[in-house]
Amino acid sequence: MPEVNGPEQQANPAQPLGAGMVTALVGFTSSFAVVLAGITAVGATQAQAASGLAALCVTQAVGMLLLSRWFRMPITLAWSTPGAALLAGTGVVAGGWPAAVGAFALTGALIVLTGLWGRLGALVAAIPVPIAQAMLAGVLVPLCLAPVEAVRSSPAVVLPVIAVWLVLTRFAPRWAVLAAFGTAAVGAGIAIAVRDTPLDAGSMIPALQLTWPHWSWQAVIGLAVPLYIVTMASQNIxxxxxxxxxxxxxxxxxxxxxxxxxxxxxxxxxxxAINLAAISAALAAGPSAHPDPARRWVAAFTAGGCYLVLAPASAALVTLVAAAPAGVLETVAGLALLATLATSLTGALADEEHRTAGVVTFLIAASGVGFLGVGAAFWALLAGLLVRAALSRPRPVSPG
Structure with a gap:
């Protein structure tokens, strides 16, 4: 990419460094609650959830450092937030946590294959956007309802969180989730102090908890395939x-x-799963990172370094979250996903011709009801495709 010369580009050499820090901070705080909720839902213990969060930080950090430096582009990575929401909606699969780990590994193998084999990428791209968005929207509904349910269980902590999120969404939307998390942390800290709840200091020490992968057909079909599709359709593309x-x-x-x-x-x-960043990518790739496009890669490189710093804090964060009042984590996660839910619903129902298929997909995914040990997300996708095929009208052939 050509360098743009001029004094403006040399005015603030720290600008991409600041942009990279903001990218990492916003990316981490805006969705780590979703990741923890998802990993825990498929059977991870507190220690395994902390390990998973740290592993995601490290792998995406290394990926950003490599890609941004090698290609001199602001290529930022992220964990799959829609994928984590899918995990939360799917729950424990046949084979438990080891089977979920096997599904994660298979998802990664499919992503590699997508890069090497163009036909697989074309097949994923051929999945109608309304169907993929409807499946994601259905998965998100239970998570986005969590703040409503949490008001009943922990109103003293949850109501201030919602109020702060609402005010910041109006005046500074980029920082709304971060402010909500800060408010939740303060409220949880006060609640822990009042209850005199002891914290396990040993669990705050960062450590990786390794699990040998196990493969079950239910986990492959019900978790790996939907996770791969959601990650590709909602993040990489x-x-x-x-x-x-x-x-x-x-x-x-x-x-x-x-x-x-x-x-x-x-x-x-x-x-x-880790993938190309979508929403936070603009923070490092846009003019706010640096006026010169050829220098913006520094922002992505800095973001990678920041994630390496954040990784060791995962264990302490999970310990504090576990000791917080019921519903606090779910509230932050639900608020963080409201914008994604709105976007998904819009994409699912915008096309009038295929709106019925989108509604069917959405309802089945939102029901959370699985069959034969396979989660609702897979059946929602399958049903949506079948309904769409059944109701699609053949295009008239133009004469001549």
């Missing part, structure tokens, strides 16, 4: 589009190889 909107051509094969291998390596430690 939009992430490529975000970079493209700022004039960068994503090195697709390298990005899929790095994120796929990172997912495979992080799976035994509890990491579910």
């Amino acid at each position: 939009p992430g490529t589009a975000v970079l493209g909107s700022f004039g960068y051509r994503t090195p697709w094969r390298a990005a899929m190889t790095v994120t796929g291998i990172g997912t495979v390596l992080g799976a035994p430690a509890g990491g579910h």
Whole structure:
């Protein structure tokens, strides 16, 4: 990418460093609660959840350091937030936590294969956007209802969190979830002090908890396949589009190889999936990172370094969350996902011709009802595709 010369580009050399720190801070605080909720839902213990969060931080950090430095582009990575929401909606699969770990590893292998084999990528891209969005929206509904339910169980802590989130959403939306998390942390700290709840200092020491993967067909179909589709459709493809909107051509094969291998390596430690960043990508790739597009890679590189710093804090964070009043973690996660839910519903129902298929997909995914040991997300996707095929009208053939 050509360098843009001029005094403006040299005015603030620390600008991309600050942008990278903000990218990491916003990316971590805005969705770590979703990740913890998802990993815990599929059977992880407190220690395994902390290990998974740390593994995700490390693998995406290394990926950002490699990709941004090698290609001199602001290529930022993230954990799969929609994928974590999918885990929370799926729950424990046949085979328990080891089977979930096996599904994570298989997801990573599929991502690598997508980068190496163009036909698989084309097959994923051929899944109608309304169906994929409807499946994601259905999975998100129970999580987004959590703040409502938490008001009943812990109103003294949850109501201030919601109030702060609402005010910041109005005046500074980028920091709304971060402020909500800060309010939740203060409220939880006060509640812990009042109850005189002892904290296990030993559990705050960072440590990786490795689990040998196990594969069951229920976990492969009900978890790995939906996780792969959601990660590709809701993260990797939009992430490529975000970079493209700022004039960068994503090195697709390298990005899929790095994120796929990172997912495979992080799976035994509890990491579910890493991918190209979508929403937070604009923080490092946009003009706010640096006026010169050729210097914005420094922001992504800095974000990677920040995630390495954040990784050891995962154990302490999980310990504090576990000691907090019921519903606090779920409240932060639900508030963080409201915007994603709104986007998914819009995408699912915007096309009038396929709206019925979208509604069917949404309802089945939101029901949480699985069959044959396979979660609702897979059946929602299958039903949506069948209904769409049954109701699609053949296009008229133009004469001549």
